[in-house]
Amino acid sequence: MSLPPESDFFGRILFLLQSYGGSYLRGAWVTMVIALISTFIGCVIGFAAGILQTIPADRRRAPARFWLLRAVRLLLDVYVEVFRGTPMMVQAMFIFYGAASLFGINMDMWTAALLIVSVNTGAYMAETVRGGILSIDPGQTEGAKALGMTHFQTMTSVVLPQALRNILPQIGNNLIINIKDTCVLSVIGVVELFSAAKGVAGVYYTFFESFAITMVIYFVLTFACSRLLRLWEKRLDGPENYDLVLADGLVQGEGMYRYPKNPAQPNADLRARQLWDAQEGLRDGKSNGAQSERGRGE
Amino acid sequence: MSEPIIEVRHLSKRFGRNEVLRDLDFSVLPGEVISIIGASGSGKSTLLRCINLLEEPTGGSILFHGQEVTAPGTDPCALRARVGMVFQGFNLFNNMTVLENCVAGQRKVLRRSREEARANAMAHLEKVGMASYINAKPRQLSGGQKQRVAIARALAMDPEVLLFDEPTSALDPQMVGEVLEVMRQLAAEGLTMLVVTHEMAFARDVSSRVVYMADGVICEQGAPAQLFGAPQNPRTREFLSRFNSR
Ligand SMILES: Nc1ncnc2c1ncn2[C@@H]1O[C@H](COP(=O)(O)OP(=O)(O)OP(=O)(O)O)[C@@H](O)[C@H]1O
Numbered sequence A: 001m002s003l004p005p006e007s008d009f010f011g012r013i014l015f016l017l018q019s020y021g022g023s024y025l026r027g028a029w030v031t032m033v034i035a036l037i038s039t040f041i042g043c044v045i046g047f048a049a050g051i052l053q054t055i056p057a058d059r060r061r062a063p064a065r066f067w068l069l070r071a072v073r074l075l076l077d078v079y080v081e082v083f084r085g086t087p088m089m090v091q092a093m094f095i096f097y098g099a100a101s102l103f104g105i106n107m108d109m110w111t112a113a114l115l116i117v118s119v120n121t122g123a124y125m126a127e128t129v130r131g132g133i134l135s136i137d138p139g140q141t142e143g144a145k146a147l148g149m150t151h152f153q154t155m156t157s158v159v160l161p162q163a164l165r166n167i168l169p170q171i172g173n174n175l176i177i178n179i180k181d182t183c184v185l186s187v188i189g190v191v192e193l194f195s196a197a198k199g200v201a202g203v204y205y206t207f208f209e210s211f212a213i214t215m216v217i218y219f220v221l222t223f224a225c226s227r228l229l230r231l232w233e234k235r236l237d238g239p240e241n242y243d244l245v246l247a248d249g250l251v252q253g254e255g256m257y258r259y260p261k262n263p264a265q266p267n268a269d270l271r272a273r274q275l276w277d278a279q280e281g282l283r284d285g286k287s288n289g290a291q292s293e294r295g296r297g298e
Numbered sequence B: 001m002s003e004p005i006i007e008v009r010h011l012s013k014r015f016g017r018n019e020v021l022r023d024l025d026f027s028v029l030p031g032e033v034i035s036i037i038g039a040s041g042s043g044k045s046t047l048l049r050c051i052n053l054l055e056e057p058t059g060g061s062i063l064f065h066g067q068e069v070t071a072p073g074t075d076p077c078a079l080r081a082r083v084g085m086v087f088q089g090f091n092l093f094n095n096m097t098v099l100e101n102c103v104a105g106q107r108k109v110l111r112r113s114r115e116e117a118r119a120n121a122m123a124h125l126e127k128v129g130m131a132s133y134i135n136a137k138p139r140q141l142s143g144g145q146k147q148r149v150a151i152a153r154a155l156a157m158d159p160e161v162l163l164f165d166e167p168t169s170a171l172d173p174q175m176v177g178e179v180l181e182v183m184r185q186l187a188a189e190g191l192t193m194l195v196v197t198h199e200m201a202f203a204r205d206v207s208s209r210v211v212y213m214a215d216g217v218i219c220e221q222g223a224p225a226q227l228f229g230a231p232q233n234p235r236t237r238e239f240l241s242r243f244n245s246r
Protein backbone atom coordinates (compact mmCIF):
# COMPACT_ATOMS: atom_id res chain seq x y z
CA MET A 1 0.00 0.00 0.00
CA SER A 2 1.26 3.44 -0.75
CA LEU A 3 0.16 7.04 -0.56
CA PRO A 4 -2.08 7.96 -3.54
CA PRO A 5 0.21 10.07 -5.76
CA GLU A 6 -1.94 13.10 -6.50
CA SER A 7 -3.96 13.42 -3.30
CA ASP A 8 -4.72 16.67 -1.48
CA PHE A 9 -4.77 17.26 2.29
CA PHE A 10 -8.18 15.68 2.85
CA GLY A 11 -7.39 12.84 0.52
CA ARG A 12 -4.30 12.05 2.55
CA ILE A 13 -6.28 12.24 5.81
CA LEU A 14 -8.86 9.87 4.39
CA PHE A 15 -6.09 7.53 3.33
CA LEU A 16 -4.48 7.60 6.78
CA LEU A 17 -7.81 6.92 8.44
CA GLN A 18 -8.57 4.05 6.10
CA SER A 19 -5.25 2.36 6.44
CA TYR A 20 -4.25 3.31 10.00
CA GLY A 21 -7.60 4.03 11.69
CA GLY A 22 -6.99 1.04 13.94
CA SER A 23 -3.70 2.50 15.20
CA TYR A 24 -5.34 5.77 16.15
CA LEU A 25 -8.19 3.97 17.86
CA ARG A 26 -5.85 1.72 19.81
CA GLY A 27 -3.81 4.76 20.81
CA ALA A 28 -6.90 6.65 21.90
CA TRP A 29 -8.05 3.61 23.83
CA VAL A 30 -4.73 3.33 25.67
CA THR A 31 -4.79 7.06 26.40
CA MET A 32 -8.32 6.92 27.79
CA VAL A 33 -7.74 3.80 29.86
CA ILE A 34 -4.62 5.28 31.45
CA ALA A 35 -6.27 8.66 32.00
CA LEU A 36 -9.48 7.27 33.50
CA ILE A 37 -7.92 4.64 35.72
CA SER A 38 -5.16 6.88 36.98
CA THR A 39 -7.49 9.79 37.59
CA PHE A 40 -9.61 7.41 39.65
CA ILE A 41 -6.66 5.99 41.57
CA GLY A 42 -5.25 9.50 41.93
CA CYS A 43 -8.54 10.61 43.48
CA VAL A 44 -8.43 7.68 45.88
CA ILE A 45 -4.88 8.64 46.85
CA GLY A 46 -5.94 12.27 47.12
CA PHE A 47 -8.91 11.45 49.32
CA ALA A 48 -6.83 9.19 51.54
CA ALA A 49 -4.17 11.87 51.89
CA GLY A 50 -6.72 14.63 52.40
CA ILE A 51 -8.49 12.62 55.09
CA LEU A 52 -5.20 11.81 56.83
CA GLN A 53 -4.36 15.50 56.85
CA THR A 54 -7.60 16.36 58.61
CA ILE A 55 -7.90 13.61 61.25
CA PRO A 56 -8.05 15.30 64.62
CA ALA A 57 -5.64 13.95 67.23
CA ASP A 58 -5.32 15.30 70.69
CA ARG A 59 -1.75 15.50 71.85
CA ARG A 60 -2.78 14.91 75.43
CA ARG A 61 -5.52 12.32 75.03
CA ALA A 62 -3.95 10.18 72.32
CA PRO A 63 -0.22 10.97 72.12
CA ALA A 64 0.67 7.86 70.09
CA ARG A 65 -1.86 8.71 67.43
CA PHE A 66 -0.78 12.33 67.49
CA TRP A 67 2.86 11.56 66.71
CA LEU A 68 2.00 8.87 64.19
CA LEU A 69 -0.19 11.34 62.33
CA ARG A 70 2.57 13.93 62.51
CA ALA A 71 4.98 11.52 60.82
CA VAL A 72 2.45 10.50 58.18
CA ARG A 73 1.69 14.13 57.40
CA LEU A 74 5.36 14.92 56.99
CA LEU A 75 5.70 12.07 54.48
CA LEU A 76 2.62 13.28 52.66
CA ASP A 77 4.03 16.78 52.44
CA VAL A 78 7.23 15.44 50.94
CA TYR A 79 5.26 13.34 48.45
CA VAL A 80 3.08 16.26 47.38
CA GLU A 81 5.95 18.69 47.00
CA VAL A 82 8.21 16.29 45.09
CA PHE A 83 5.60 15.14 42.60
CA ARG A 84 4.12 18.56 42.05
CA GLY A 85 7.53 20.09 41.75
CA THR A 86 9.02 17.90 38.99
CA PRO A 87 7.89 17.24 35.41
CA MET A 88 5.96 14.06 34.83
CA MET A 89 8.15 13.16 31.88
CA VAL A 90 11.22 13.20 34.10
CA GLN A 91 9.38 11.24 36.79
CA ALA A 92 8.46 8.64 34.20
CA MET A 93 12.10 8.17 33.19
CA PHE A 94 13.27 8.26 36.80
CA ILE A 95 10.82 5.65 38.04
CA PHE A 96 10.93 3.39 35.00
CA TYR A 97 14.70 3.22 34.67
CA GLY A 98 15.28 3.58 38.40
CA ALA A 99 13.17 0.53 39.14
CA ALA A 100 15.09 -1.43 36.54
CA SER A 101 18.60 -0.46 37.59
CA LEU A 102 18.14 -0.18 41.37
CA PHE A 103 15.76 -3.04 42.08
CA GLY A 104 16.01 -5.06 38.90
CA ILE A 105 12.29 -4.63 38.33
CA ASN A 106 11.27 -4.47 34.70
CA MET A 107 7.92 -2.81 34.85
CA ASP A 108 5.57 -3.56 32.03
CA MET A 109 4.24 -0.60 30.15
CA TRP A 110 0.80 -0.58 31.83
CA THR A 111 2.09 -0.78 35.36
CA ALA A 112 4.56 1.99 34.76
CA ALA A 113 2.04 4.22 33.04
CA LEU A 114 -0.70 3.77 35.64
CA LEU A 115 1.73 4.16 38.52
CA ILE A 116 3.25 7.37 37.26
CA VAL A 117 0.06 9.12 36.27
CA SER A 118 -1.82 8.00 39.40
CA VAL A 119 0.87 9.10 41.78
CA ASN A 120 1.10 12.40 39.98
CA THR A 121 -2.63 13.01 40.06
CA GLY A 122 -2.67 11.97 43.73
CA ALA A 123 -0.18 14.68 44.58
CA TYR A 124 -2.42 17.34 43.06
CA MET A 125 -5.60 15.84 44.43
CA ALA A 126 -4.27 15.64 48.00
CA GLU A 127 -4.23 19.42 48.24
CA THR A 128 -7.53 19.76 46.42
CA VAL A 129 -9.27 17.31 48.74
CA ARG A 130 -7.79 18.93 51.82
CA GLY A 131 -9.11 22.26 50.63
CA GLY A 132 -12.47 20.67 49.84
CA ILE A 133 -12.74 19.25 53.34
CA LEU A 134 -11.77 22.54 54.94
CA SER A 135 -14.36 24.35 52.87
CA ILE A 136 -17.22 22.48 54.58
CA ASP A 137 -18.25 24.58 57.51
CA PRO A 138 -17.19 23.06 60.85
CA GLY A 139 -20.72 23.49 62.19
CA GLN A 140 -21.85 20.46 60.21
CA THR A 141 -19.01 18.39 61.62
CA GLU A 142 -20.08 19.46 65.10
CA GLY A 143 -23.68 18.62 64.31
CA ALA A 144 -22.62 15.11 63.31
CA LYS A 145 -20.35 14.73 66.33
CA ALA A 146 -23.15 15.85 68.62
CA LEU A 147 -25.27 12.99 67.30
CA GLY A 148 -22.56 10.58 68.35
CA MET A 149 -21.06 9.93 64.93
CA THR A 150 -17.42 8.90 64.81
CA HIS A 151 -14.93 10.93 62.81
CA PHE A 152 -15.12 8.29 60.07
CA GLN A 153 -18.92 8.38 59.92
CA THR A 154 -18.92 12.17 59.93
CA MET A 155 -16.48 12.15 57.05
CA THR A 156 -18.22 9.57 54.91
CA SER A 157 -21.80 10.71 55.37
CA VAL A 158 -21.52 14.48 55.81
CA VAL A 159 -18.20 16.03 54.86
CA LEU A 160 -16.87 14.01 51.95
CA PRO A 161 -20.06 13.97 49.87
CA GLN A 162 -20.09 17.75 50.01
CA ALA A 163 -16.35 18.05 49.52
CA LEU A 164 -16.62 15.73 46.51
CA ARG A 165 -19.30 17.93 45.01
CA ASN A 166 -17.19 21.03 45.56
CA ILE A 167 -14.06 19.57 44.01
CA LEU A 168 -15.76 17.86 41.08
CA PRO A 169 -14.66 20.65 38.70
CA GLN A 170 -11.09 20.05 39.86
CA ILE A 171 -11.40 16.32 39.28
CA GLY A 172 -12.65 17.07 35.78
CA ASN A 173 -9.69 19.33 35.27
CA ASN A 174 -7.33 16.59 36.34
CA LEU A 175 -8.96 14.07 34.03
CA ILE A 176 -8.57 16.41 31.08
CA ILE A 177 -4.97 17.17 31.99
CA ASN A 178 -4.31 13.45 32.26
CA ILE A 179 -5.83 12.71 28.85
CA LYS A 180 -3.43 15.22 27.34
CA ASP A 181 -0.40 14.50 29.49
CA THR A 182 -0.29 10.75 28.96
CA CYS A 183 1.54 11.70 25.77
CA VAL A 184 4.71 12.21 27.77
CA LEU A 185 4.64 8.48 28.51
CA SER A 186 5.81 7.86 24.97
CA VAL A 187 9.30 8.42 26.40
CA ILE A 188 9.09 5.09 28.19
CA GLY A 189 7.59 3.32 25.22
CA VAL A 190 3.91 3.49 25.97
CA VAL A 191 2.03 3.45 22.69
CA GLU A 192 -0.77 5.87 23.45
CA LEU A 193 -2.42 8.25 21.03
CA PHE A 194 0.53 10.61 20.52
CA SER A 195 2.97 7.79 20.05
CA ALA A 196 0.61 6.04 17.62
CA ALA A 197 0.16 9.23 15.62
CA LYS A 198 3.89 9.74 15.43
CA GLY A 199 4.34 6.21 14.19
CA VAL A 200 1.75 6.65 11.46
CA ALA A 201 3.15 10.05 10.48
CA GLY A 202 6.61 8.62 10.05
CA VAL A 203 5.58 6.06 7.48
CA TYR A 204 4.81 8.55 4.69
CA TYR A 205 6.06 11.73 6.30
CA THR A 206 2.47 12.96 6.64
CA PHE A 207 3.11 14.80 9.91
CA PHE A 208 0.58 17.58 9.41
CA GLU A 209 -2.21 15.22 8.40
CA SER A 210 -1.53 12.71 11.13
CA PHE A 211 -1.43 15.32 13.86
CA ALA A 212 -4.50 17.05 12.50
CA ILE A 213 -6.33 13.78 13.08
CA THR A 214 -4.75 13.50 16.51
CA MET A 215 -5.76 17.03 17.49
CA VAL A 216 -9.37 16.25 16.66
CA ILE A 217 -9.32 12.98 18.57
CA TYR A 218 -7.82 14.60 21.69
CA PHE A 219 -10.33 17.40 21.54
CA VAL A 220 -13.30 15.06 21.14
CA LEU A 221 -12.10 13.00 24.10
CA THR A 222 -11.57 15.96 26.45
CA PHE A 223 -14.71 17.75 25.37
CA ALA A 224 -16.87 14.66 25.86
CA CYS A 225 -15.39 14.14 29.32
CA SER A 226 -15.94 17.70 30.40
CA ARG A 227 -19.58 17.60 29.28
CA LEU A 228 -20.21 14.29 31.03
CA LEU A 229 -18.77 15.66 34.25
CA ARG A 230 -21.02 18.70 33.97
CA LEU A 231 -23.99 16.37 33.76
CA TRP A 232 -22.80 14.49 36.81
CA GLU A 233 -22.49 17.77 38.72
CA LYS A 234 -26.05 18.64 37.84
CA ARG A 235 -27.23 15.23 38.99
CA LEU A 236 -25.47 15.64 42.34
CA ASP A 237 -27.05 19.03 42.91
CA GLY A 238 -30.51 17.53 42.88
CA PRO A 239 -33.68 19.36 42.01
CA GLU A 240 -33.89 23.11 42.41
CA ASN A 241 -37.25 22.87 44.17
CA TYR A 242 -38.77 20.44 46.59
CA ASP A 243 -42.28 19.00 46.74
CA LEU A 244 -44.16 20.06 49.77
CA VAL A 245 -45.62 16.84 51.03
CA LEU A 246 -48.64 18.84 51.99
CA ALA A 247 -49.21 22.52 51.60
CA ASP A 248 -50.20 24.96 54.34
CA GLY A 249 -52.90 23.46 56.51
CA LEU A 250 -55.19 26.35 55.77
CA VAL A 251 -55.26 26.02 52.01
CA GLN A 252 -54.74 22.29 51.80
CA GLY A 253 -57.34 20.73 49.53
CA GLU A 254 -58.19 17.06 49.22
CA GLY A 255 -57.01 16.98 45.65
CA MET A 256 -53.46 18.00 46.49
CA TYR A 257 -52.61 14.79 48.23
CA ARG A 258 -50.72 12.46 45.96
CA TYR A 259 -50.27 8.80 46.68
CA PRO A 260 -46.84 7.44 45.86
CA LYS A 261 -46.81 6.41 42.23
CA ASN A 262 -45.26 3.03 42.75
CA PRO A 263 -47.26 0.83 45.10
CA ALA A 264 -44.81 -2.03 44.59
CA GLN A 265 -42.24 -0.09 46.62
CA PRO A 266 -42.05 -1.76 50.02
CA ASN A 267 -42.08 1.45 52.03
CA ALA A 268 -44.72 3.16 49.99
CA ASP A 269 -47.59 2.05 52.17
CA LEU A 270 -45.98 3.02 55.44
CA ARG A 271 -44.95 6.33 54.00
CA ALA A 272 -48.37 7.05 52.61
CA ARG A 273 -49.89 6.32 55.96
CA GLN A 274 -47.44 8.58 57.75
CA LEU A 275 -47.98 11.38 55.32
CA TRP A 276 -51.68 10.94 55.66
CA ASP A 277 -51.45 11.06 59.45
CA ALA A 278 -49.28 14.14 59.24
CA GLN A 279 -51.84 15.78 57.05
CA GLU A 280 -54.65 14.88 59.42
CA GLY A 281 -52.64 16.35 62.29
CA LEU A 282 -52.27 19.65 60.53
CA ARG A 283 -55.89 19.75 59.47
CA ASP A 284 -56.93 19.24 63.06
CA GLY A 285 -55.62 22.70 63.66
CA LYS A 286 -52.17 21.97 65.03
CA SER A 287 -50.51 24.43 62.72
CA ASN A 288 -53.23 26.99 63.15
CA GLY A 289 -52.75 26.76 66.87
CA ALA A 290 -48.99 27.17 66.57
CA GLN A 291 -49.52 30.15 64.35
CA SER A 292 -51.80 32.01 66.72
CA GLU A 293 -49.48 31.38 69.63
CA ARG A 294 -46.44 32.62 67.79
CA GLY A 295 -46.49 36.01 69.43
CA ARG A 296 -46.47 34.68 72.96
CA GLY A 297 -42.79 33.94 73.21
CA GLU A 298 -41.76 37.54 73.26
CA MET B 1 -34.84 11.57 95.44
CA SER B 2 -33.76 10.49 91.98
CA GLU B 3 -30.16 10.17 90.89
CA PRO B 4 -28.76 13.03 88.80
CA ILE B 5 -28.31 12.30 85.09
CA ILE B 6 -25.34 14.61 84.81
CA GLU B 7 -22.95 15.70 87.51
CA VAL B 8 -20.24 18.23 86.89
CA ARG B 9 -17.51 18.31 89.55
CA HIS B 10 -14.84 20.97 89.90
CA LEU B 11 -14.96 21.54 86.17
CA SER B 12 -12.41 23.92 84.76
CA LYS B 13 -11.59 24.85 81.21
CA ARG B 14 -8.78 26.99 79.90
CA PHE B 15 -8.18 28.17 76.35
CA GLY B 16 -4.50 28.87 76.47
CA ARG B 17 -4.15 31.23 79.41
CA ASN B 18 -7.79 32.28 79.32
CA GLU B 19 -9.59 30.52 82.17
CA VAL B 20 -13.17 30.26 80.98
CA LEU B 21 -14.65 27.87 83.58
CA ARG B 22 -13.34 27.78 87.14
CA ASP B 23 -14.01 24.95 89.53
CA LEU B 24 -17.64 24.67 88.56
CA ASP B 25 -20.06 22.27 90.27
CA PHE B 26 -23.41 21.53 88.75
CA SER B 27 -25.88 18.70 88.38
CA VAL B 28 -28.95 17.88 86.35
CA LEU B 29 -31.83 15.78 87.67
CA PRO B 30 -34.20 13.88 85.40
CA GLY B 31 -37.07 16.01 84.16
CA GLU B 32 -35.44 19.32 85.01
CA VAL B 33 -35.62 22.22 82.57
CA ILE B 34 -32.65 24.38 83.38
CA SER B 35 -32.07 27.79 81.83
CA ILE B 36 -28.54 29.11 81.88
CA ILE B 37 -28.30 32.87 81.64
CA GLY B 38 -25.40 35.26 81.91
CA ALA B 39 -23.42 37.90 80.13
CA SER B 40 -21.64 37.25 76.85
CA GLY B 41 -18.32 35.52 77.43
CA SER B 42 -19.27 34.17 80.85
CA GLY B 43 -18.69 30.60 79.66
CA LYS B 44 -22.24 29.34 79.10
CA SER B 45 -21.55 27.76 75.72
CA THR B 46 -18.29 26.33 76.97
CA LEU B 47 -20.07 24.63 79.88
CA LEU B 48 -22.63 23.12 77.52
CA ARG B 49 -19.95 21.98 75.09
CA CYS B 50 -17.93 20.40 77.89
CA ILE B 51 -20.97 18.42 79.00
CA ASN B 52 -21.10 16.48 75.73
CA LEU B 53 -17.34 16.62 75.33
CA LEU B 54 -17.31 18.78 72.23
CA GLU B 55 -14.81 20.66 74.33
CA GLU B 56 -12.27 18.77 76.41
CA PRO B 57 -12.27 19.94 80.05
CA THR B 58 -8.87 20.89 81.40
CA GLY B 59 -9.76 19.93 84.95
CA GLY B 60 -12.41 18.27 87.07
CA SER B 61 -14.79 15.58 85.97
CA ILE B 62 -18.17 15.00 84.39
CA LEU B 63 -20.35 12.06 85.38
CA PHE B 64 -23.19 10.64 83.33
CA HIS B 65 -25.40 8.36 85.41
CA GLY B 66 -22.55 8.10 87.88
CA GLN B 67 -20.01 7.05 85.20
CA GLU B 68 -17.08 9.35 84.72
CA VAL B 69 -17.07 10.25 81.03
CA THR B 70 -13.99 12.43 81.28
CA ALA B 71 -11.83 9.46 82.28
CA PRO B 72 -9.20 8.51 79.71
CA GLY B 73 -10.29 5.70 77.40
CA THR B 74 -14.01 6.46 77.51
CA ASP B 75 -15.77 6.87 74.20
CA PRO B 76 -17.21 10.36 73.75
CA CYS B 77 -19.44 9.12 70.91
CA ALA B 78 -21.39 6.87 73.25
CA LEU B 79 -22.08 9.82 75.52
CA ARG B 80 -23.04 12.16 72.69
CA ALA B 81 -25.52 9.62 71.35
CA ARG B 82 -27.46 9.96 74.62
CA VAL B 83 -27.03 13.71 75.13
CA GLY B 84 -28.52 15.69 72.27
CA MET B 85 -27.50 19.18 71.26
CA VAL B 86 -29.20 21.99 69.38
CA PHE B 87 -26.93 24.74 68.13
CA GLN B 88 -27.35 28.44 67.55
CA GLY B 89 -26.40 27.95 63.89
CA PHE B 90 -28.64 24.86 63.34
CA ASN B 91 -25.75 22.81 61.92
CA LEU B 92 -27.94 20.77 59.61
CA PHE B 93 -26.33 18.56 57.00
CA ASN B 94 -26.58 20.44 53.72
CA ASN B 95 -26.19 17.36 51.57
CA MET B 96 -29.27 15.71 53.01
CA THR B 97 -32.99 16.37 52.92
CA VAL B 98 -34.91 17.17 56.08
CA LEU B 99 -35.89 13.54 56.50
CA GLU B 100 -32.37 12.25 55.83
CA ASN B 101 -31.03 14.68 58.42
CA CYS B 102 -33.27 13.06 61.01
CA VAL B 103 -32.56 9.51 59.88
CA ALA B 104 -28.76 9.58 59.50
CA GLY B 105 -27.86 9.55 63.20
CA GLN B 106 -30.35 6.83 64.02
CA ARG B 107 -29.05 4.61 61.25
CA LYS B 108 -25.32 5.20 61.74
CA VAL B 109 -25.08 5.59 65.50
CA LEU B 110 -28.03 3.68 66.90
CA ARG B 111 -28.06 1.13 64.05
CA ARG B 112 -31.80 1.29 63.74
CA SER B 113 -33.54 -0.28 60.76
CA ARG B 114 -34.50 1.97 57.88
CA GLU B 115 -38.21 1.65 58.66
CA GLU B 116 -37.84 2.27 62.36
CA ALA B 117 -35.58 5.30 61.83
CA ARG B 118 -37.95 6.72 59.27
CA ALA B 119 -41.06 6.27 61.37
CA ASN B 120 -39.35 7.79 64.41
CA ALA B 121 -38.05 10.72 62.37
CA MET B 122 -41.51 11.34 60.94
CA ALA B 123 -43.04 11.31 64.41
CA HIS B 124 -40.62 13.97 65.64
CA LEU B 125 -40.85 16.06 62.48
CA GLU B 126 -44.58 16.06 62.94
CA LYS B 127 -44.18 17.19 66.51
CA VAL B 128 -42.17 20.23 65.42
CA GLY B 129 -44.53 20.91 62.53
CA MET B 130 -42.05 20.09 59.77
CA ALA B 131 -43.50 16.83 58.46
CA SER B 132 -44.55 18.45 55.21
CA TYR B 133 -40.99 19.54 54.40
CA ILE B 134 -39.31 16.14 54.47
CA ASN B 135 -38.08 16.49 50.89
CA ALA B 136 -36.60 19.95 51.30
CA LYS B 137 -32.89 20.63 51.60
CA PRO B 138 -31.76 22.89 54.48
CA ARG B 139 -30.87 25.72 52.11
CA GLN B 140 -34.50 25.88 51.05
CA LEU B 141 -35.81 26.51 54.57
CA SER B 142 -36.20 29.58 56.76
CA GLY B 143 -34.20 29.91 59.97
CA GLY B 144 -37.07 28.96 62.22
CA GLN B 145 -37.82 25.92 60.07
CA LYS B 146 -34.17 24.88 60.13
CA GLN B 147 -34.05 25.11 63.88
CA ARG B 148 -37.21 23.04 64.25
CA VAL B 149 -35.68 20.39 61.99
CA ALA B 150 -32.51 20.50 64.09
CA ILE B 151 -34.62 19.90 67.20
CA ALA B 152 -36.39 16.99 65.51
CA ARG B 153 -33.03 15.56 64.47
CA ALA B 154 -31.80 15.67 68.06
CA LEU B 155 -35.06 14.24 69.40
CA ALA B 156 -35.02 11.38 66.92
CA MET B 157 -32.02 9.98 68.79
CA ASP B 158 -34.24 9.68 71.88
CA PRO B 159 -31.74 11.53 74.06
CA GLU B 160 -31.96 11.56 77.83
CA VAL B 161 -30.95 15.20 77.97
CA LEU B 162 -31.17 17.84 75.30
CA LEU B 163 -28.72 20.75 75.35
CA PHE B 164 -29.72 24.00 73.62
CA ASP B 165 -27.09 26.67 72.94
CA GLU B 166 -28.98 29.90 72.24
CA PRO B 167 -31.38 28.18 69.85
CA THR B 168 -33.19 31.39 68.92
CA SER B 169 -30.33 33.90 68.79
CA ALA B 170 -29.75 33.55 65.06
CA LEU B 171 -33.42 33.94 64.19
CA ASP B 172 -35.48 36.89 63.02
CA PRO B 173 -37.87 38.00 65.75
CA GLN B 174 -40.92 36.58 64.04
CA MET B 175 -39.36 33.12 63.92
CA VAL B 176 -38.31 33.05 67.55
CA GLY B 177 -41.84 32.27 68.69
CA GLU B 178 -42.25 29.10 66.65
CA VAL B 179 -39.06 27.60 68.05
CA LEU B 180 -39.81 28.60 71.63
CA GLU B 181 -43.25 27.08 71.24
CA VAL B 182 -41.71 23.73 70.32
CA MET B 183 -39.35 23.94 73.28
CA ARG B 184 -42.20 24.83 75.59
CA GLN B 185 -44.04 21.75 74.40
CA LEU B 186 -41.00 19.53 75.00
CA ALA B 187 -40.63 20.91 78.51
CA ALA B 188 -44.27 20.15 79.19
CA GLU B 189 -43.70 16.56 78.06
CA GLY B 190 -41.04 16.12 80.71
CA LEU B 191 -37.88 16.12 78.55
CA THR B 192 -34.76 16.99 80.53
CA MET B 193 -33.41 20.19 79.00
CA LEU B 194 -30.47 22.47 79.50
CA VAL B 195 -31.02 25.76 77.72
CA VAL B 196 -28.54 28.58 77.31
CA THR B 197 -30.73 31.51 76.43
CA HIS B 198 -31.18 35.23 76.33
CA GLU B 199 -34.96 34.82 76.25
CA MET B 200 -35.75 35.84 79.80
CA ALA B 201 -39.47 35.21 79.39
CA PHE B 202 -38.72 31.62 78.44
CA ALA B 203 -36.33 31.19 81.38
CA ARG B 204 -38.91 32.63 83.77
CA ASP B 205 -42.00 30.84 82.50
CA VAL B 206 -40.79 27.47 81.30
CA SER B 207 -37.75 26.39 83.30
CA SER B 208 -37.77 24.66 86.64
CA ARG B 209 -34.39 26.10 87.59
CA VAL B 210 -32.43 29.12 86.41
CA VAL B 211 -28.65 29.29 86.60
CA TYR B 212 -26.89 32.63 86.41
CA MET B 213 -23.27 32.42 85.29
CA ALA B 214 -20.59 35.08 85.50
CA ASP B 215 -16.88 34.82 84.80
CA GLY B 216 -16.83 31.06 84.54
CA VAL B 217 -18.64 30.29 87.78
CA ILE B 218 -22.24 29.79 88.78
CA CYS B 219 -23.07 32.98 90.58
CA GLU B 220 -26.55 32.09 91.66
CA GLN B 221 -29.19 29.50 90.89
CA GLY B 222 -32.69 28.68 91.98
CA ALA B 223 -36.31 28.50 91.04
CA PRO B 224 -37.25 31.11 88.45
CA ALA B 225 -39.63 32.89 90.79
CA GLN B 226 -36.91 33.24 93.38
CA LEU B 227 -34.09 34.20 91.02
CA PHE B 228 -36.13 36.67 89.03
CA GLY B 229 -38.22 37.87 91.97
CA ALA B 230 -35.62 38.20 94.71
CA PRO B 231 -32.09 37.72 93.42
CA GLN B 232 -29.61 37.44 96.30
CA ASN B 233 -26.34 38.20 94.54
CA PRO B 234 -25.72 41.83 93.57
CA ARG B 235 -24.28 40.74 90.22
CA THR B 236 -27.43 38.79 89.41
CA ARG B 237 -29.49 41.78 90.38
CA GLU B 238 -27.52 44.04 88.11
CA PHE B 239 -27.68 41.61 85.18
CA LEU B 240 -31.44 41.17 85.54
CA SER B 241 -32.13 44.86 86.01
CA ARG B 242 -30.67 45.45 82.55
CA PHE B 243 -33.19 43.01 81.16
CA ASN B 244 -36.12 44.25 83.20
CA SER B 245 -35.55 47.82 82.14
CA ARG B 246 -35.87 46.84 78.46
N1 LIG C 1 -12.33 27.69 70.90
C1 LIG C 1 -11.97 28.72 71.68
N2 LIG C 1 -10.69 29.13 71.71
C2 LIG C 1 -10.32 30.15 72.51
N3 LIG C 1 -11.15 30.84 73.33
C3 LIG C 1 -12.44 30.47 73.34
C4 LIG C 1 -12.93 29.40 72.52
N4 LIG C 1 -14.24 29.28 72.75
C5 LIG C 1 -14.57 30.20 73.64
N5 LIG C 1 -13.49 30.93 74.02
C6 LIG C 1 -13.49 32.00 74.99
O1 LIG C 1 -14.13 31.54 76.15
C7 LIG C 1 -14.91 32.57 76.73
C8 LIG C 1 -16.30 32.08 77.00
O2 LIG C 1 -16.91 31.77 75.79
P1 LIG C 1 -18.36 31.17 75.69
O3 LIG C 1 -18.63 30.97 74.26
O4 LIG C 1 -18.49 30.00 76.59
O5 LIG C 1 -19.25 32.37 76.24
P2 LIG C 1 -20.82 32.48 76.29
O6 LIG C 1 -21.17 32.67 77.72
O7 LIG C 1 -21.45 31.36 75.58
O8 LIG C 1 -21.06 33.84 75.52
P3 LIG C 1 -22.20 34.22 74.47
O9 LIG C 1 -23.39 34.61 75.26
O10 LIG C 1 -21.61 35.38 73.73
O11 LIG C 1 -22.43 33.05 73.60
C9 LIG C 1 -14.83 33.77 75.81
O12 LIG C 1 -13.92 34.69 76.37
C10 LIG C 1 -14.29 33.21 74.53
O13 LIG C 1 -13.45 34.14 73.90
Ligand SMILES: [Mg+2]
Binding pocket: B044, B045, B046, B165, B166
Ligand atom coordinates in the same frame (compact mmCIF):
# COMPACT_ATOMS: atom_id res chain seq x y z
MG1 LIG D 1 -22.44 31.14 73.68
